[in-house]
Amino acid sequence: MEEQSILDRYRPLADLGSGGHGSVVLAFDTRMARRVAIKRLPLPLDRSGRPLTRTGLAEARTAALLNHPAIVTVHEWDLDEADAYIVMEDIDGASLAEILDQRQAPLDPDEAAAVLESVGSALRYAHANGVLHLDIKPGNVLITRDGRPKVADFGIAALTDAHGGAAGTAGTIGYMPPEQIRGERLDERTDVWALASLMYEVLTNACPFDSDTPEGSLFKIEVAEVPAPSDFAPWIPDAASDVLLAALSPDPDERHDSVEAFIDALSLHLGEAATGREMLAAYLDDALGDELAFEGEYAGGGVWYALAPYSGWLLRGSAAFVSGWLAWAGVSAMLPRSGAGAASAAIAGLAGALAPGLGLALGGVAISVGLGIMAEWWIGLAAFALVLAWWLTTARLGEGDSLLPAVTPVIGIARCAPFAPLIAGFVYRPARAALAGGLSAITTILVAAATGGARPLLLPGWQWLLTPWRSGVGTDAFLESLADPGLILIPVSWALAAALCSLACGRGSRLWALAGVAAGLAVMAGSFAVWDLLAQDGTMLALAAIDLGVSAALMAAVVAAGSPPPRDD
Numbered sequence: 001m002e003e004q005s006i007l008d009r010y011r012p013l014a015d016l017g018s019g020g021h022g023s024v025v026l027a028f029d030t031r032m033a034r035r036v037a038i039k040r041l042p043l044p045l046d047r048s049g050r051p052l053t054r055t056g057l058a059e060a061r062t063a064a065l066l067n068h069p070a071i072v073t074v075h076e077w078d079l080d081e082a083d084a085y086i087v088m089e090d091i092d093g094a095s096l097a098e099i100l101d102q103r104q105a106p107l108d109p110d111e112a113a114a115v116l117e118s119v120g121s122a123l124r125y126a127h128a129n130g131v132l133h134l135d136i137k138p139g140n141v142l143i144t145r146d147g148r149p150k151v152a153d154f155g156i157a158a159l160t161d162a163h164g165g166a167a168g169t170a171g172t173i174g175y176m177p178p179e180q181i182r183g184e185r186l187d188e189r190t191d192v193w194a195l196a197s198l199m200y201e202v203l204t205n206a207c208p209f210d211s212d213t214p215e216g217s218l219f220k221i222e223v224a225e226v227p228a229p230s231d232f233a234p235w236i237p238d239a240a241s242d243v244l245l246a247a248l249s250p251d252p253d254e255r256h257d258s259v260e261a262f263i264d265a266l267s268l269h270l271g272e273a274a275t276g277r278e279m280l281a282a283y284l285d286d287a288l289g290d291e292l293a294f295e296g297e298y299a300g301g302g303v304w305y306a307l308a309p310y311s312g313w314l315l316r317g318s319a320a321f322v323s324g325w326l327a328w329a330g331v332s333a334m335l336p337r338s339g340a341g342a343a344s345a346a347i348a349g350l351a352g353a354l355a356p357g358l359g360l361a362l363g364g365v366a367i368s369v370g371l372g373i374m375a376e377w378w379i380g381l382a383a384f385a386l387v388l389a390w391w392l393t394t395a396r397l398g399e400g401d402s403l404l405p406a407v408t409p410v411i412g413i414a415r416c417a418p419f420a421p422l423i424a425g426f427v428y429r430p431a432r433a434a435l436a437g438g439l440s441a442i443t444t445i446l447v448a449a450a451t452g453g454a455r456p457l458l459l460p461g462w463q464w465l466l467t468p469w470r471s472g473v474g475t476d477a478f479l480e481s482l483a484d485p486g487l488i489l490i491p492v493s494w495a496l497a498a499a500l501c502s503l504a505c506g507r508g509s510r511l512w513a514l515a516g517v518a519a520g521l522a523v524m525a526g527s528f529a530v531w532d533l534l535a536q537d538g539t540m541l542a543l544a545a546i547d548l549g550v551s552a553a554l555m556a557a558v559v560a561a562g563s564p565p566p567r568d569d
Contacts, residue, residue, distance in 0.1 A: 005030070005508030007078050007085060008429070010038060011563075026090060029075075030565065035090040036075060039153070040083050066131060070122035072142065072152040088152070092145050093284055096202070097138035102287065106205040106233055107276075113267060114276030115141065115202055118149035119195060120263040126154065127188045127259060134186065136194035137175040138201060145288070147281030173217045174210035178250050181214045189252040192262050196247030196255075199266065203240075204232035222250045240269035304565030311565075315400050319356035322406045324349030326363025329468045333370030356398030360406075361391055374469045375478075386442075393435060401432050405439035409447035413462045417444045418544075419551040421494040422520050425501025426513060426555070426564055437498030441491040449473075449481035456490070456528060456540050457481065458547045486531040486540070493527030505564035513564050517555045521548060 005011050010027035016037060017024055025038045067073070076087040096115065100106075107115065119141055126133060133140075133154055140153045171180055177193035180186055201207045208226055211217040220226075229244055230236045243265045249255050256262040327348030332341035344366060352359025364387035372380020394402035401424060408420040421437030428436065444458060451461035452473045463471035472478075497520030504516025525548055528541040 005506075006038060007080075007087075008506050008508075010036060010087065011508055029087075037088045037090045039086040039088065041086070042083055066126055066129065066154060068122055068125045070118040070148070070150055071125070071154070072150050091142040091150060091152075093143045094288070095139050096141040096143060096149070096198075099143060099280075099283070100138055100201070100205055104205070107202050108271065108279060109235075110271030110273070110276035111279050112199065112202050112276065113270035113273040114147065114280060115149050116195075116199060116263060116267060116270060117273040119151055119198065120259050122151040123191050123195060123259045124263075127191070132186060132188070133191050133194070134180065135171045135175070136191060136198050137172050138198065139172075141198070143280050143284060145281065145284055147277035147279070147284070149280075173212075173214060174207045176214075176217070177252070178218055178221055179252060181218055187252070188258055189255045192247055192255050192259055193249075193252075195259060195262060196244050200229055200244050200248070203236055203244075204229050206232050221248075237269050240266060243269070304562040311400075315398075315403070316353045316356060318400070318403050318407070319352035319359055319398060320349040321352075322403055323352030323356075323359030323363040325465075326360075326406070327366045330363070330366025330368070330370035333374045333469055356402070357391075357396045358398075360395040360398065360402060364388075364391055364395065370469075374472075376475055379475065390439060394432070394439070399432075401428050401436040404436045405443045408440035408444050409460045410465065412444050412448065412458055412460050412547075413465075414550070415459065415547050416550040416554055417458045418494070418497075418521070418524050418548050419554050420444075421498035421524070422501055422517055422551060422555045423558065425498040425503075425516060425520060426505050426558060428498075428502060429506070430499040430502040433498035433502040434495040438491045438495035441494040445482070445487060445490060449478050452477070453481070454543075455481075455484065456531070456544050457487065458544060484535070486534050489527040489531050493524050497521070497523040508563055510559050510563055513559045514556075517552070517559065521552055524548060 006025070006027060009031055010029055012025050012027050013035070014026045015023065016026050023040050025040065027036055027038050028034075029036050072091060073089040074086060075089065076085075078085050078087075094102075106112075119136065123133060123136070131154065133151065135153060136151070140151060142150050142152050144150060171194075173181075175194045175197050177190055180190055197207070197209060206227075209217050209220045211220060226245060226248060228238075228241045230238065230241050243262070247255050247262050256265065324345040328341045328345035331344040335341065348359050348362040348366070350359075351362055365384070368380055368384035368387050370380075371383045390402070390405065394405075396402075404420055404424055408417055411417060411419060417440075420440040421433070424433040424436040424440070427433070444460065447453075447460040447464065448457035450472050451464045452471075453459050453461065461471050473481075500523060501513075501516035501520040504512045504519065525541060525544070528544045531540045532538050
């Protein structure tokens with residue numbers, strides 16, 4: 001069963017687990033064609049039951065501030081009505097907690113050195129930027145396939161000033177010092193204690209402060225005697241035990257002043273970090289085997305998900321063709337029987353390939369001047385105004401929705417012009433889809449009228465592609481074709497059809513996409529039926545039936561090939 005996409009962009013693949021602060025989902029980023037991990041944080045509610053968005057987003061902003069090789073990258077944070085989302089890189093590997101559980105034994109001294117170096121480096125960087133982690137534990141240390149430890153989940157970190165001073169109790173029992181459990185003022189030494197607790201477990205595979213309750217953990221920290229690490233692992237020298245026990249002091253003043261001081265003291269008694277990374281990489285390679293594409297990563301989305309990374313090439317190729325044709329047609333009207341048209345097409349086509357917005361601007365100006373020369377000056381001026389509006393609203397951005405109005409008359413030759421608003425809804429967000437759908441209707445109507453087409457003006461003459469200035473009709477016949485007031489229904493209905501289709505396709509499933517296509521077809525068919533009633537004609541819907549039917553069949557094939565593809569903002 002297909003799941004609804006997250007934030008209109010991320011397709012869920014699997015649940016990665018949940019904890020006290022939220023749940024994590026493995027998802028496929030349809031825009032960047034990559035896997036990501038998405039942490040979902042329910043927003044706290046105020047007394048009236050409304051979400052307190054500031055609290056949820058503060059955690060995400062804090063995490064997004066940090067950019068370091070030993071910190072899991074945060075790509076994006078966003079929210080909806082009830083939840084905040086932190087979108088992070090997906091680490092191909094395993095957590096330190098999983099490795100310790102699988103081995104049922106502590107890490108090698110070299111491996112421990114690799115963990116200390118990376119986690120310590122991440123915390124040093126965070127503290128230098130005024131951020132405390134406050135939840136350092138094996139589950140938040142992820143080991144990549146090449147053996148590099150990375151720290152995850154700065155979502156509960158607190159922003160502090162250079163002198164420290166954040167308060168909070170969020171964290172995990174067993175890895176929180178007394179001041180954090182009690183909700184007292186926190187500083188860098190809080191993370192020093194947590195890092196020492198992590199390293200104690202790394203070296204002994206034991207967590208001495210774990211408990212079912214905060215009170216139980218406090219008793220083990222402050223009252224009970226902490227076992228020396230060498231009691232669990234005899235190879236650990238007494239000097240290393242002294243470093244760990246000092247950092248685990250209940251009194252912050254008796255700990256190391258900084259993470260750097262703790263690392264310098266403990267690393268003297270461990271192995272080589274570089275060797276440890278190689279050992280961790282070898283272990284993960286054996287434990288995880290060859291990396292496989294997640295089942296359904298591309299298959300669930302179908303063809304469109306798999307082609308998403310290559311859409312830019314298709315866009316630039318289409319822009320080159322459209323820009324080149326517009327420039328050729330316009331310049332051929334000004335300088336017939338010369339090579340200027342071909343040269344202009346080459347220049348505009350190259351511009352369209354390199355910068356689609358520029359190429360479309362050149363082609364649009366050329367075709368407007370050509371219309372002024374071959375028809376009436378005011379028609380050329382009106383065409384320029386229409387092209388300017390088109391360029392300002394969409395074409396200057398050089399995206400696919402700006403090309404759709406230009407190519408719709410071409411697909412209209414194949415009796416499928418209504419396919420344009422439906423495919424716009426399949427690909428784009430509602431506003432962009434509606435604009436593209438409405439403009440596509442206008443260009444199709446104008447080209448059909450100019451080439452002698454009959455109502456409902458969905459079928460342009462094919463000759464205009466090769467001989468644009470020989471296949472047209474006179475100005476009077478052109479204006480007479482456009483005089484029917486019922487024509488206004490077509491752009492309006494196409495825009496509405498595109499928007500409805502887009503809203504349904506935004507849910508990311510084929511079933512919803514089919515529902516959106518059906519709704520769009522119903523709106524367009526309804527507009528022709530209304531036109532019949534207004535004109536007391538009774539033939540418009542019948543004349544458009546073939547075009548609507550062919551478009552419906554094409555959209556059925558599109559949806560069968562895959563779920564709605566990546567959407568731009």
